[in-house]
Amino acid sequence: DTAVSQTPKYLVTQMGNDKSIKCEQNLGHDTMYWYKQDSKKFLKIMFSYNNKELIINETVPNRFSPKSPDKAHLNLHINSLELGDSAVYFCASGRASVYEQYFGPGTRLTVT
């Protein structure tokens, strides 16, 4: 009965590779988000998405792209991975009518 789930939990890959992180929520929420936590534990929004609008944080490189096959899923695709992409990535979801967000367990990405 997990609310927001992410796969994989850990991802180790080499520079230059392309990878995806999957996110699923079973809360019936209509808005999903991706956040990045850097090595200093600072958390920052990357994207927010509902079926009408994608909002991209302007600091996110265009190598990162969210893909939403349906309302319950928002996957994160990363092309040409760089060392600086190493971080923990959190998916979250919420309802348009309520501002509260629920977070997944995180995916630790290590680029070597």
Place this chain on the structure above:
Amino acid sequence: GIQVEQSPPDLILQEGANSTLRCNFSDSVNNLQWFHQNPWGQLINLFYIPSGTKQNGRLSATTVATERYSLLYISSSQTTDSGVYFCAVSGSARQLTFGSGTQLTV
């Protein structure tokens, strides 16, 4: 965008002690949440509290929206309370802006 400041940055407590963590924000908000990031990295929702006071066991939180701050109280601290406590807010845009956290060691 909204600025969020948390204090103190680090806090060391003995078991059984009480503590207060503070979150200041720079503009009116529609959402304020407190999270606990445990040593395994999970972000645990503690409170959704854009205004008012809530309590959950040994934890309670108060947000005074008109004065732009929120307080998280931890009573009778336990070793399992260790970790990083984050305050996060959002205004009309729904994306959360996080503070830099308070590292608590019990």
